[in-house]
Amino acid sequence: MLVDKKILAGGATMIIVGIILSGVLTDMTPIGREGMTEEEKYELMVNERENEDFKTLSGILVGIGFLLILISFGARRKRKGGAKKIEKKPVTK
Numbered sequence: 001m002l003v004d005k006k007i008l009a010g011g012a013t014m015i016i017v018g019i020i021l022s023g024v025l026t027d028m029t030p031i032g033r034e035g036m037t038e039e040e041k042y043e044l045m046v047n048e049r050e051n052e053d054f055k056t057l058s059g060i061l062v063g064i065g066f067l068l069i070l071i072s073f074g075a076r077r078k079r080k081g082g083a084k085k086i087e088k089k090p091v092t093k
Contacts, residue, residue, distance in 0.1 A: 011065045011071075014062070030044055
């Protein structure tokens with residue numbers, strides 16, 4: 001089976017980095033408390049939104065890595081100086 005190892009390694013790396021980022025971002029989820037001022041509530045909402053956006057980006061990173069792995073199984077390298085096409089002239093009778 002032909003596999004392009006560079007694309008496969010890149011895809012696997014992207015999946016690993018995406019999973020690690022997703023785990024780290026899950027641990028860093030902002031938490032509110034009682035008696036917060038309006039400014040603190042607003043800041044909490046902004047931080048929650050940023051965290052959710054970064055989780056989405058890490059999910060996209062995992063998805064692209066998975067696609068690269070799938071592509072690596074169908075990718076074929078071009079050969080340098082490969083076989084040349086020879087056209088045959090039709091035989092006339």
